[in-house]
Amino acid sequence: MTELNRRRVLVVGGSSGIGLAVARQADHAGAAVTIASRSQAKLQAARSSLGPAAEASVLDTGDMTGIETFFAERDAFDHVVVSAAQTATGPVRKLPLEDARQAMESKFWGAYRVAQAARIVERGSLTFITGYLADRPSAASVTQGAINAALDGLARGLALELSPIRVNTVSPGLIDTPLWSKLSNDAREAAFERARASLPAKAVGQPDDIANAVLFLMRTPFATGSTVRVDGGGVIA
Template identity: 70%
Template sequence: MTSLTNQRVLVIGGSSGIGYEVARQALEAGAKVTIASRSEQKLAEAASSLGDVETAVLDTGDESAVDSFFARKDAWDHVVISAAQTPSGPVRKLSLDDARRAMESKFWGAYRVAKAARFTERGSLTFISGFLSERPSGSSVLQGAINAALESLGRGLALELSPVRVNAVSPGLIDTPLWAKMEETSRSAMFERVAAGLPAKTIGQPSDIANAVLFLMTTPFATGSTVRVDGGGVIG
């Protein structure tokens, strides 16, 4: 495994959840970390907790902003994309506007970054997808399709951008602030119910996904891969 010491790491969506944990672990590994998101306030709060990180307000939905950001920055050793907002629901009940917003956020946002980002020769790009790409849900059809498209994009880019390495990490249910809007009792009951049905018998934590991201960042032979970290959700 290669060292992250003094490597320049950009974590888009690094102000909370999985992205925050990736940033924290990369810092611990000696990297020079920049976290980016749309919210200046969330970035400031995350930076206060993380310590020695740079911050950047960046909306991956704004093509000109993405292009401008990468044009004025030096090449990155590693870029991780964890930012996305994906409304969910059955296809026949989810409005087309919501469906377009979901695709715009998670797929096209990542596409814009991949198109504009500049990497060092042996750099890496890592997407965060989701296990619904392999185990569809009748109530989250679009999310599964978006995740599958993102993973396919990663495999193609691994060829196009070579020797830059491109991979994806596919999480199962992870206990992140995404679920904070749910009433606590309902959230706990859902986590317990899902955990009971998984081979791992537990819900994932952001650190579980960050471990996989750092593995991909520091393993020179890993490219075009999707690493599933889902507690056995696909096989369960």
């Protein structure tokens, strides 16, 4: 397995949730970590939880010119992870078309732009965070499932196009991230309790569970074109 000591790791969407967990684990493994997101305030808060050598940079995945400039001004990275996305979800006949377009724009096209511009060393890696709804569709989250499936397909194609750079996806299930803070404490705990009862793992996932899989893909030089599902058994439940 490849060590991460002194490897240059970029986490797009690294200011919170899964992205921040990836950044922390890579930082702990000795990598030179850069976190990027649209929010300067979130970046500053996240940066304080990383080691002194970590860097933070404002980056909007919707801004192709900004992305190109970001990579042009930096040396190539060993590993790039894209976790950034803001996606509304819902049934096709209830979700406004503009919300669906914005979800695709954020999660799929944001990752696409990064893939197009990113400078990654030979035999380095690019990893997207997708989601298990790509494999187990939900009537309540049709658009989300379609976007995740599109990202999985994009990664497999890029694994051929960008070879020997390795391209993979990690597909989470229900994960306890700040996205759930939009619900009241009671509503959130009720949702988590239903998940614990129904999932084979009898647990709600944590950001570090996903970060474990991302670092596995960074460290494993034989892994490319793969989707690592970390969903507590959600697809088979």
